[in-house]
Amino acid sequence: MTNPLPTLLPGAEPFFYRGGPVGCLCLHGFMASPAEVRWFGQHLAAQSFTVYGPRLAGHGTHYRDMARMRWMDWHADALDGYHLLRGCCEKVFVAGLSMGGALALLLGAGLPVDGLVVMAAPAQFTDWRMTYAHLIRYVLPYTDQGDSTDLPQIIRQEQARRGEPVLGRVRYDRWSSAAVAQLYRLVEAARSRLPDVTAPLLLVYSEADETVPLDSQSLIAGQVGSAVVEQHVLRRSGHILVQDVERETVFKLAADFIAAQAARPQP
Numbered sequence: 001m002t003n004p005l006p007t008l009l010p011g012a013e014p015f016f017y018r019g020g021p022v023g024c025l026c027l028h029g030f031m032a033s034p035a036e037v038r039w040f041g042q043h044l045a046a047q048s049f050t051v052y053g054p055r056l057a058g059h060g061t062h063y064r065d066m067a068r069m070r071w072m073d074w075h076a077d078a079l080d081g082y083h084l085l086r087g088c089c090e091k092v093f094v095a096g097l098s099m100g101g102a103l104a105l106l107l108g109a110g111l112p113v114d115g116l117v118v119m120a121a122p123a124q125f126t127d128w129r130m131t132y133a134h135l136i137r138y139v140l141p142y143t144d145q146g147d148s149t150d151l152p153q154i155i156r157q158e159q160a161r162r163g164e165p166v167l168g169r170v171r172y173d174r175w176s177s178a179a180v181a182q183l184y185r186l187v188e189a190a191r192s193r194l195p196d197v198t199a200p201l202l203l204v205y206s207e208a209d210e211t212v213p214l215d216s217q218s219l220i221a222g223q224v225g226s227a228v229v230e231q232h233v234l235r236r237s238g239h240i241l242v243q244d245v246e247r248e249t250v251f252k253l254a255a256d257f258i259a260a261q262a263a264r265p266q267p
Contacts, residue, residue, distance in 0.1 A: 006061040006062065006065060007061065008055070008060050008061060009033065009060050009061065009170055010165065010167055010170070011033065011035040011165065011167045011170040012033035012034060012035060012055060012059070012060025012061070012170050013034060013055070013060075014034050014052075014053055014054050014055045015034055015038055015041055015051070015052070015053045016051070016052050016053075017041065017042070017044075017045035017049075017050065017051040017052075018050055019045055019047075019048045019049045019050040019051065020048040020049060020050060021050075021089055021090040021091065022048075022049045022050065022089060022090065022091045022093070022258065022259075022262045023049065023050040023051070023052070023085035023086070023088070023089030023091065023092045023093065024041075024044050024049050024050070024051050024052075024085075024092075024093045024094070024095055024258060025052055025053075025054075025078070025081045025082055025085055025092065025093070025094045025095065025104075025107075026040060026041045026044070026051060026052065026053040026095050026096070026100075027053075027054070027056070027078055027081075027094070027095065027096035027097070027099075027100030027101070027103050027104060028053070028055075028056065028059070028096075028097060028099075028100050029096075029097045029098030029099045029100050029240070030098060030099040030179075030183050031059065031063075031066070031145070031171050031172045031175055031179075032059065032169070032170070032171040033055060033059050033060035033170045033171060034053040034054065034055050034060070035167070035169075035170035036097060036169075036170070036171070036240065036242065036243060037053050037095075037097060037100070037242055038053060039158075039162075039242065039243065039247065039251075040095070040097075040242040040247075040250070040251060040254070041053045043251040043254075043255060044095075044251075044254065044255055044258070047255050047258075047259065049255075049258065050085065050088065050089050052081050052084060052085055054077050054078070054080070054081045055077075056073075056074045056077045056078070056100075056103075057069055057073040057074060057076075057077055058073070058179070059172075060170065063142070063172040063173075063174045063175070063176065064176070066172070066175070066176040066178075066179035067141065067176040067178045067179060068178075069176075069179055069182060070182055071182040071183065071185050071186035071189065074099070074103060074186065075103060075106055075107075075186070078094075078096075078100075078103045078104075078106075078107055079107065079111075082094065082107055082111060082113070091114040091262050092113055092114055093113065093114055093115045093116070093117065093258050093261070093262075094107050094108060094113050094115075094116050094117070095116070095117035095118075095119070095254060096117070096118060096119065096121065097119045097120060097121075097240070097241060097242055098119070098120050098121055098122070098211070098212065098239065098240075099121070099122075099183060099186065099187075100119075100121075101118040101119055101120065101121025102121050102122065102186055102187050102190040103186070103190070104116050104117070104118055104121070105118060105121065105190045105193065105194065105197055105220070105224075106186075106189060106190045106193060108197045108198075108199045108201075109190075109193035109194070109196035109197050110193070110196070113199045114199065114200075114261060114262065115199050115200040115201070115202070115257065115258060115261040115262075116197070116199050116200070116201045116202065117202045117204070117254045117257060117258070118201065118202065118203050118204070118220065119203075119204045119205070119241050119242065119250065119254075120204070120205055120206065120209055120211070120212050120239055120240075120241050121190075121212070121216065121220070122187050122211075122212045122216050123187065123190075123191050123194075123215075123216040123219040123220050124187070124191065124215070124216065124219065125184060125187065129180075131184065133177050133178075133180040133181035133183075133184055134178075134181040134184075136177045136180075136181075137176075137177035137178040137180075137181060140177055141176065141177055141178070142174050142175065142176055142177065143174070143175050143177060144173065144174055144175075145172075145173060145174065145175045146173040147169055147171075147173070149238060151169065151238060151240060151243065151244060152168040152169050153168075154243070154244065154245065155168055155169055155243050156168050158243075169240075169243075191219075191223075194220060194223035194224050194225075195223060195224070195225050196225065197224040197225055197226055198224075198225045198226055198227070199226060200226060200227075200228035200229075200230075200257075200261045201220075201221075201224060201226045201228065201229045201230070202230045202232070202253065202254065202257040203217050203220060203221060203229065203230065203231045203232070204232045204234065204241060204250055204253055204254070205217040205231075205232075205233055205234070205241075206233065206234035206235070206236070206237040206238065206239075206241060206244075206246070207233060207234065207235055208234070208235065208236055208237060208238055209237070209238055209239045209241075210238065210239070211238075211239035212239060214233065217231060217233070228261070230257060232253055234246045234249065234250070237250075
């Protein structure tokens, strides 16, 4: 009898690093897994922060699981993570890559977070396939989205250097069109709540990102209600900033921002 219970892909496990009173929630991107932000989380943990990287629903198991997900499921996972850290930390920061960044903005719009680190998060889509994904799913339920860039090899080399299992990217190469439609709705929801975001905000994007253009960075910066908005633009990285060639720069930017904001006195 086939076991109907899902199993996790190697490397897709969530992670938790117990540190000091400053907590950081690390949210991975669409069709990826906690592996995407694990090195980022480890760097934050090395600065004595308490770090949690959840696995968002439907990710890291089997690509077909994504077809039944709704964007509210991913938001609920992020919400659980926030409250887990709030229960054991004095201050809580939320950091997210891509879709994880959109979730971070949503959390920041409705909860008392101490700061947000948003990396390569989309604020709008210009690709018509995103707009009509809710219809495309009836014709093409799944599409092949393998990574043909040099990023998988960059990741494998770094995994080997770190003495980790050499897995490459831990993500789905087949994408559910229904899930893409949910991503579109999530980004729309996050964009509508930008004026409600008042926490200190760090935005990190890249000129070489062919997935999310720099327009999203300026759109977010111009619409949030945050008094503190730091913006940084990388030159060589693709979309997955926390695993690409400038990852150490991203790690330092985020750690320095969190440390600086955590040191500020409570209002």
